[in-house]
Amino acid sequence: MITCYLRYIIDPFKLKEFEHYGKIWIPLVERFGGKHHGYFLPSEGANNVALAMFTFPSFALYEAYRAKSLEDSECQAAFRYAEETRCIVSYERSFFRPVFD
Template sequence: MITVYIRYILDPTKLPEFEQYGRQWLPLVAKYGGQHHGYFLPGEGANNVALALFTFESLAAYEDYRLRSQQDPACQAAFRYADDTRCILSYERSFFRPVFPAAVPASWGEQ
């Protein structure tokens, strides 16, 4: 399993446009086998940083999604929307593998 982390630097005057961009991608990631965990818009603190997290079963599955999304008209429209609105100034992408808890001993639940 691989989780993709994207950190966006945004034009802070175009947060509504970025939110619309994110809403376009939520179903598109699922269309190609990923699980989107959402976009996270600025709240407190920096007003120009947003995050996205989504998971694929493997790096190979993610790479397949990347190739197929380049040919998908809805994905192309989402890319164009970001370009046209200039809501994204830059972004960086990182890949993580999750660590899940081991089975918790029954005695840990006792108080």
């Protein structure tokens, strides 16, 4: 199992647009076999940092999702929405292996 952790630097004046972007991606990730754990928007502290996390059963399945997302029309529309609204300034992606009891 692999969890993708995304840390976004967002435009704080476009929080509504970024929230909409997140709501677009949650069902898309799940449609491709992932489990989305949500987007986390600024509350206290920095007003321009947002997070997202989702899990795939393996890194290979995550890579398959990434490849398929580049061909999927709904995913392409989500990418375009972010570009057009410019709600995302930058982001970084990290991967973690969860530990359970």
